[in-house]
Amino acid sequence: MFRISKSDYVLGIKCPNALWFKKHRKDLQPEMNQAVLDNGTAVGELACNRFPGGVRITAKPWEEDAITQTKTAVDNNAPFIYEATFGTDTGEYCAVDILRNNNDGTWDIIEVKSTSSPHDYHILDASFQRFVLTHCGIKINKCFIMTFNPNYVRHGDIELDKLFDLHDVTDKLQDFDTAQREIARLRAILDGPELGIAISKAKCSNFYECGYKCHCWKDVPPYSVFDAFRGASADEIYAKYGADLHNVPADMRAKQMHAGDIESFLDNTDIVNKDILRDFTNKLHWPLYFLDYETIMPAVPMFDNSRPYQQICFQFSLHVQRTPGGELKHYEYLHAERGTDPRPGLIKRLIETIGDTGSVIVYNQSFEQVRNSEMAIDFPEYADELNAINARMVDLLVPFRERGLYRPCQNGGASIKLTLPAFVPEMSYANLDIHNGNEASTQFLDFMSGKLTSDEALQLMQSLHEYCGQDTIAMVRLLDVILGILQCQN
Numbered sequence: 001m002f003r004i005s006k007s008d009y010v011l012g013i014k015c016p017n018a019l020w021f022k023k024h025r026k027d028l029q030p031e032m033n034q035a036v037l038d039n040g041t042a043v044g045e046l047a048c049n050r051f052p053g054g055v056r057i058t059a060k061p062w063e064e065d066a067i068t069q070t071k072t073a074v075d076n077n078a079p080f081i082y083e084a085t086f087g088t089d090t091g092e093y094c095a096v097d098i099l100r101n102n103n104d105g106t107w108d109i110i111e112v113k114s115t116s117s118p119h120d121y122h123i124l125d126a127s128f129q130r131f132v133l134t135h136c137g138i139k140i141n142k143c144f145i146m147t148f149n150p151n152y153v154r155h156g157d158i159e160l161d162k163l164f165d166l167h168d169v170t171d172k173l174q175d176f177d178t179a180q181r182e183i184a185r186l187r188a189i190l191d192g193p194e195l196g197i198a199i200s201k202a203k204c205s206n207f208y209e210c211g212y213k214c215h216c217w218k219d220v221p222p223y224s225v226f227d228a229f230r231g232a233s234a235d236e237i238y239a240k241y242g243a244d245l246h247n248v249p250a251d252m253r254a255k256q257m258h259a260g261d262i263e264s265f266l267d268n269t270d271i272v273n274k275d276i277l278r279d280f281t282n283k284l285h286w287p288l289y290f291l292d293y294e295t296i297m298p299a300v301p302m303f304d305n306s307r308p309y310q311q312i313c314f315q316f317s318l319h320v321q322r323t324p325g326g327e328l329k330h331y332e333y334l335h336a337e338r339g340t341d342p343r344p345g346l347i348k349r350l351i352e353t354i355g356d357t358g359s360v361i362v363y364n365q366s367f368e369q370v371r372n373s374e375m376a377i378d379f380p381e382y383a384d385e386l387n388a389i390n391a392r393m394v395d396l397l398v399p400f401r402e403r404g405l406y407r408p409c410q411n412g413g414a415s416i417k418l419t420l421p422a423f424v425p426e427m428s429y430a431n432l433d434i435h436n437g438n439e440a441s442t443q444f445l446d447f448m449s450g451k452l453t454s455d456e457a458l459q460l461m462q463s464l465h466e467y468c469g470q471d472t473i474a475m476v477r478l479l480d481v482i483l484g485i486l487q488c489q490n
């Protein structure tokens with residue numbers, strides 16, 4: 001008999017294939033993201049402090065002793081039980097983050113999630129927990145999902161009652177019979193042979209991107225109907241013609257918003273629209289300032305004047321070019337003092353180096369612009385200068401997104417990680433220690449949290465210098481490509 005946990009339940013409802021793989025094909029197990037797991041554990045422990053004076057179950061949820069410890073805590077009428085673990089005689093089990101004693105013979109389930117609001121799969125998760133606990137004879141009054149309060153602003157010590165929001169989801173849960181039926185359905189699937197794999201754009205990215213995609217999607221080409229068509233219509237086209245765009249009739253291809261991408265792929269030709277490129281370059285005013293930020297997003301605000309999951313800038317790279325084709329000068333800021341707020345030093349350095357005139361070129365404007373607007377609110381003494389920088393911003397993504405320039409190898413995207421290798425193939429992120437913004441963020445958070453030795457911290461600073469500088473040089477080179485194309489015509 002398979003044991004079924006709350007995550008098995010949620011996974012099986014999302015996709016039976018995924019649950020079947022989890023139990024029968026250990027060789028396909030997706031890698032767990034350790035940083036995400038660590039964050040979840042830290043948040044769970046902090047959330048327990050919101051309800052002090054409880055009893056913690058120390059055995060792991062899959063160990064029999066966890067159930068014994070929980071039974072003792074319930075019998076002793078503990079006010080709160082953290083990681084309260086229950087199991088049915090039919091093999092379903094769960095650990096409740098916080099079980100609250102109402103002292104009237106009933107208990108409340110409080111499930112802690114590291115998000116800013118409850119999601120649909122949290123409701124399934126809580127439904128399963130209520131089923132298991134009810135099955136074990138625990139009378140449940142209410143179920144809550146506890147999330148971060150996105151509006152909480154830290155001032156001084158963390159105020160746990162304000163940091164977290166409690167959402168009463170009792171009325172949204174599946175009832176006992178429905179949960180029981182779902183469990184029976186999943187058990188029948190698990191006891192049967194491997195199912196035919198039914199991939200779907202909507203399902204495979206529902207809740208979260210499925211970890212079994214590299215197996216189920218292995219025959220889907222890098223650019224397919226799933227890239228070229230939207231949501232449900234992609235699934236319909238796939239069901240009829242398969243994933244390969246060569247098999248989709250021309251009239252259906254022509255109806256797509258980015259029909260040009262599909263034809264570019266099928267004919268293996270570039271898209272060049274000089275009007276779009278010229279519209280873009282007409283907006284530029286020299287000197288040009290190529291700007292890029294790196295950020296961390298701590299779940300629990302680390303600094304005053306910051307909110308849960310707020311993007312905190314800790315580094316900028318700025319390449320300056322005074323005349324077309326002229327020399328490049330590089331400026332940067334990288335916060336190197338552990339435990340202190342990077343933003344005041346970064347803002348001061350930015351204002352000193354970015355001048356008063358000339359275009360500020362970024363790639364995907366909303367990111368840098370929103371960071372500046374947030375810093376203008378959090379540090380109002382610099383609001384005028386930060387808002388003035390925003391007013392000078394020009395987005396280099398626009399000519400690529402509007403298909404002024406496109407290569408089939410972009411596979412329908414226009415991010416700098418796609419346009420750079422397409423148009424400046426000699427520049428690559430592959431040889432750098434840090435390959436993307438997520439890695440930069442995770443490693444800098446490790447530094448700020450004191451997880452790195454001093455040698456590791458030194459190495460990280462060097463890697464961050466190289467990575468962030470590469471992003472702004474990449475923008476310079478992409479603009480050179482655009483200017484070169486327009487010059488050829490003249």
Ligand code: SF4
Nearest residue numbers: 015018204210213216
């Ligand atoms: S990739 Fe899609 S079909 Fe495969 S297990 Fe995941 S959700 Fe199911």
